[in-house]
Amino acid sequence: MFLFPRRLVSAAAWAVAGRVTMTIMGFDMRYLELKRKVREVRMWAIQGIAEAGSGHPGASFSAAEIMSTLYFRRMRHDPKDPAWQERDYFINSKAHSAPGYYSTLAVAGYFPPEELKTLRKLGSRLQGHPVRYSGRQKDHSVPGVEYSGGSEGIGLSVGVGIALASKLDGKKNRVYVMIGDGESNEGQIWEASMAAAKFKLDNLVAVLDRNRIQQDGFTEDIMPLDPAKNKWEAFNWQVFEVDGHRVEQLVDALNRASQVKDKPVMIVANTVKGNGIRHMANNPQWHGKAPSKKQTPVLLEELESEYFIAPSIIAGEKENYEDKIRKVEREGVEMIHLDVMDGKFVPNTTFLADTIKRLRRVTVLPFDAHLMIENPLAHIDEYIDARCDVITVHAEACNEDEFVQIQDRCLAAGISPGIAINPKTDIPEWLYPHISNVDVVIVMSVNPGFAGQKFMPEVLPKMVAVNKKLREHGFKGYIEADGGIDSTTLPQVYDAGARIFVAGNAVYGNVDVHTAVIQLRHKAAVALEKKLLDHATRIGIRGDWMKARKHILIPYASELGIEAELHAIK
Structure with a gap:
């Protein structure tokens, strides 16, 4: 079992009288x-x-x-x-x-x-x-x-x-x-x-x-x-x-x-x-x-604010990766994050493409592969063959020509391409001409290579600036926060524009995975409700919005500081 089988037939098999049909785009859609x-x-x-x-x-x-x-x-x-x-x-x-x-x-x-x-x-x-x-x-x-x-x-x-x-x-x-x-x-x-x-x-x-x-x-x-x-x-x-x-x-x-x-x-x-x-x-x-x-403007913002919880299976106690995947799959997480380390680009070593290929049989959940490896172009076909659904490489590990080749191979295989930047790295200027087909940008909030590091708060202003500049250049994808993400830091990166949250120790370092995922979702929900309430206030419909939303807002009232306002709404 796997998520999206790569091109099941050749493009030529779906071409009729010279047309390129929606089928070709459909079967390859990331x-x-x-x-x-x-x-x-x-x-x-x-x-x-x-x-x-x-x-x-x-x-x-x-x-x-x-x-x-x-x-x-x-x-x-x-x-x-x-x-x-x-x-x-x-x-x-x-x-x-x-x-x-x-x-x-x-x-x-x-x-x-x-x-x-x-x-x-x-x-x-x-x-x-x-x-x-x-x-x-x-x-x-x-x-x-x-x-x-x-x-x-x-x-x-x-x-x-x-x-x-x-x-x-x-x-x-x-x-x-x-x-x-x-x-x-x-x-x-x-x-x-x-x-x-x-x-x-x-x-x-x-x-x-x-x-x-x-x-x-x-x-x-x-x-x-x-x-x-x-x-x-x-x-x-x-x-x-x-x-x-x-x-x-x-x-x-x-x-x-x-x-x-x-x-x-x-x-x-x-x-x-x-x-x-x-x-x-x-x-x-x-x-x-x-x-x-x-x-309508607030409803559209809610729809645009969809988020993904992506547990990283290298975190926590060393145990069977298959069991780790099954545990979070039962909790309804959106993706599985796969931290690939080669011991060269980063000091530590985790698993490589052969392990991912074996794990692909376990679940249809999307695989979000973060390649912390040297020379990713030389190995990209291995991860495509392993049927990852998102493949992100580091800006520090490739130049423009190499990234474009990686991106093209991912797109041809129906895989979402992404790029990651370390805490002290800026988005390379050469990325912007290719940004329309980039689905993920990871802004690292720790130095890559070690699990369990503390979140670096100085990354937050950078994340805001990166998100803004990317959107100005036509970026339609997702900002991914990776490193030290837990129930305390998740609201901060949410406010900074991240919508994919890589949670390692916050999930697998908790004896109760169920509670850990619920806590992350709760914090994301509070951040969303705050954002929507602020928007409603700016456009002058705060009271109407709170009335329509009252049964949703009640569980978050104390965290949002709106208990008295809600109580006054009939």
Whole structure:
């Protein structure tokens, strides 16, 4: 098992009549690039909903990773030719998630994202429910939409028809259908599921957006759907169950689905309605409610503030690396940090590419490899072959030409390239022309080479300055803080702009890994709430924001110093 298989086929195999399709970009899309696409989808969707004053943020946000993984990682499709005969089909049966669906299509290149701001307005083609693309420009249908969604519960039947027709015609098109919890109350869903099994439609993959909320409340109160996995298995489908907000799990399930023969596949994607905006998450009132337009800037800042906890497995007591990975995987961390030391660039030695290759079988969690080695260009192919997902090399260990070669090899393999700088090193000027394809910049807060060092606070102003200058040059990636990160220092680097936190001893030096991860997340949450509250104050909506956010702010009130303010809010 591994996160993203590198190019499964050659680019030529996916080229048709000289076109370069989205498939080539999809199969090579880097993990951190895909995460940014998901964020972008949510950001455009919420702007459209706020501008319209209506829409369905809950359903759009629960399905954001599902649709993004399909469009940016898995499906064969071409935004320049929506009717391309060799395309894969996406049927959005839960059509009320239209804002998220439109946003996905826009980010994929089917139409300008700015058009999302016309959602549900007179004269706009972005209606409350999508209308199938006709191929004609004047009828206001939306390029890329395969199915007119209104009454729900029908989309799986449409998908079955397309999949069966493709099989009868001997075509290779695959069909993906996204269905929702509420529409699973419909008998037609289960009639379609029987037909798909009867005709052995192994070119059909359904994804259940299992957010457990429908229009009137929680699904298990209205019409229980559990055990969903067992039910679909009983209808003779091959079923995979994943966390629907973990793109690595979705990619892995879709990879496995492509190998299934003579059965349709169901992916039960466990999600949270409204995921991404904390006060909307798992809250039935946000099924079809738009946020206040004046809150949009703060909501966008929250979406931009996504962070990653990346435990470093060299920290703590020496023990089985596989066990260390499993421990933090159970805690839901986002990445595994791999500190590679060669005993030359730094004094100590850890593990090299052969160990990483062995560990790749343990988990689908993204591997964040930090190469503290001499001459990284000579060894980069070993770490690409080991299936790392992020590879960062040191500015002190390479020149511009070497870094560009490293970057190009990573990009060609679908790996996020990064660069690290030591506490006394500045960002090299030669990096800026290449910054648009750099996904990570590590600003070291200790001198590399030793675990357990104390955090160097003098790095904080540097981190702020580096972040600012990088953004001015078009950097879209993540600042990573590495060295001495714990529950005390994490808020400081968060405020300085870091969003990937490498925690070694703070996790593995704690006898209770569960509590350690919770403490880190808590500190990140407090830093986020402070940032958002400051933003709301600057634009004059502090009271409105606190009222909307009250149930989220209560646990952090004492740390934020807002107990009296919260108590006064009715």
